[in-house]
Amino acid sequence: MSKKAITTVAFSLLTVLAFAQTIVSTTPEDKKVILEEFTGINCVFCPDGHAIAQAIQDNNPGNVFLVNIHTGSFANPGSGQPDFRTSFGAAIAGQSNLTGYPAGTVNRHFFPGQSQGGGTAMSRSQWANASNQILAQPAYLNLGVEAEIDVQTNELTVHVEVYYTGNSPFSTNKLNVALLQNNTLGPQTGGGMGNEYVHMHRLVHMVTGQWGIDINSTTTGSFIDETFTYTIPADYRDVPVELADLELVAFVTETTQEIISGNGAFPTYTGITIANDAFLKDISDIIDQCGSEIAPEITIQNLGSNTLTSLDIEYSVNGGTVESYTWTGNLTSLQSEKVELPAIPYTVQSTNTVSISLPSDDNNANNDGTVDFDEAVGGTGTVYLTLNTDNWGSEVRWNLYDEAGNSLYSGGPYPNNTQINETFELAEGCYTFDLRDTYGDGGGVTFLEDSNGVQLFFTNGNYGSGVTSNFSSDGVLGIGDQNLSSFALYPNPANTELHLVGIGTADITVYNILGSQIMVVNDATDKVSLDVSSLQAGTYFVKLTSNEGTITKKFIVNR
Incomplete structure (x- = not known):
């Protein structure tokens, strides 16, 4: 359900409050860059745009500021996806005449020969050159900005000063203040990180409205001093606000463009009332395990007014020996940091619990936490991979790693709409299967089974950028499936009947694309005909299991 928050913006002319008397230079300066990037979570090339923009900022510290605006069709959230759009983005993008994503404007300036569609929008390959041009130009005004947030009330106070070192060609300029949020985890097509892509500089609100407020004194020596207050809601479009991750960018425009x-x-x-308060903010989820040691990852946050520089962190698995790790760093109020703890040995059980404890401080209610994980499924030493590609087999990659992280087997890219079958012979130990899609939209049905037909891994293809799973092997090799090599099925596609030949003596199981069992024939011999007339059109799998091993083939039902 969408939450509605009532927010207010207050304007105060020439009011300084607790801020410094003058935060803006009166000496002429060159222009600073405001790079507005139009992006979306379903845009495959947008991560490259993010990297290009970030590199421009990193190469020009203090002179380049980024605003990532999620707008357009690529920003429309799908089922279960977060909505990073704002009510401001469409209008800003609309006046840029963008024609593709990612697009960006540099100071909303028109660069002849670099434009996407005759407007201010440019493709990502043009941003660096455009930024260098702007940085070399003198500005007729300087701007300074500072802000504070009362954590008790969520009230943001922004103080902006503008000093004109020259005359503006316009009698009225506009002052804009954008509120951004950093470090938001979420999906990103092409990002290669699943739902853990880190979204930075994300526009969440324009404190001064769509196009800013008017500045009516725009001649040399004009000094503008504005203070804005705004109550920050708990979320924007159901995406939670993290006060510690907020950022302000202020700028002055001519009309709504330049x-x-x-x-x-x-x-x-x-408003922080506790002096020393280390918060165990999160313990990262742990996938099923089969190894003998684990390195938990936690997130700590400083909720106190004093800077956090050291923590003695204690942790254990299944109530065993308590290990201690001393973290050192520098976290000011509300800042957080991920910490990977050193690996701790343990004996795996069917269900396992990691316990974490931070040292005693002024608030011990948020110092402890636990996370549970299960034992990974176990199989024999002979493992079969069945991988089906979709219309984009070139995007598929996979690796099978041993416990030391060595890649023992790998594959991809592949042709489109093809079934790939591989056999692994594994020694006793723990293994990790990693399946990736370079575009980020998953692929076809893929599963691992051992020589006894135990399913070690399964995905219906909806794995986004990728999925990782662990399993163990007892090192005992199966007899092999050489006697099943003559197994064939026809016609494929089928309409009413599917004929299986060369099966010897075996159990037959038919699955749909979701992995649900829909038909079973036990102790079938030689040749079998399956009635598929009641099945809906689509993709199915038939698995034979016999004393000689298992084999799986794909078939299609057409109507």
Whole structure:
């Protein structure tokens, strides 16, 4: 359900509050870059745009500021996806005349010969050159910005000063303040990180409205001092707000287009009443395990007013020996950090519990936590891979790793709409199967089975950028499936009947694309005809299991 928050923006002219008297330079400066990138979570090339923009900022610290605007069809969330759009993005993108994604504007300036569609939008290959041009140009105004957030009330106070070192060609300019959020985890097609892609500089609100507020004094020596207050909601479109991850970018425009210059700031925080408060914010989920040691990953956050520089972290598995790790760093108020703890030995059980404890401080209610994980499924030493590609087999990659992280088997890319069958012979131990899709939209049905027909891994193809799973092997090799090599089926596609030949003596199981069992024939011999007239059109799998091993083939029902 969508949440509605009532927010207010207050404007105060020439009011300084607790801020410094003057935060803006009166000496002429060159322009600073405001790079607005139009992006979306379902845009395969947008991660490349993010990297290009970030590199431009990294190469020009303090002079380049990024605003990532999720808008357009690639930003429309699918089922279960977060909505990173705002009510402001479509209008900003609309005036840029963009024709493809990712697109970006540099100071909303038109660069002849670099434009996407005759407007200010440019393809990502043009951003660096355009930024260098802007950085070399003198600005007729300077801008300074600072902000603070009261964590008790969520009230944001933004203080902006503008000083005109020259005359504007316009009698009225517009002052804009954008609120951004960093470090938001979520899906990103082409990002290769599943739902763990880190979204940065994400526009969540325009504090000054769609196109800013008017500046009516725009001649040399004009000094503008504005303070804005705004109550930050708990979420934007059901995406939670993290106060510690917020960022401000302020800029001045001519009309709604040309940005003269701007600046950025990270807020400071007030209203923190506890001096020392280390918070165990998260313990990362742990997939099924079969190894003898594990390295838990946690997130710690400083909720106190004092800077956090050291923590003695204690942890154990299944109530066993307690290990201690001393973290050192520098976390100011509300800052957080992921910490991978050193591996700890344990004996795996069917269900396992990792316990974490932070040292005693002024608030011990948030110092402890646990996470459970299960024992991975076990199989024999002979394992069969059945992998089906979709219309984009070139996107598929997979690896089978041993416990030391060595890749023993790998595959991909493959042809489209093809079934791939591989056999692995494994020694006793723990193994990890990693399946990837380079585009990020999954592939076809894929599963692992051992020589006894035990399913070690299964996906119906909806694995996004990738999936990882563990299993163990007892090292005992199967007899082999050489006696099943003559197994064939026809016609394929089938309509009413599917004929199986060369099966010897075996049990037959038919599965749909979701892995659900829909038909079983036990102790079949030689040749069998299956009635498929009641099956819906689509893709199915038939598995033979005999004393000689198992084999799986795909068939299609057409109507």
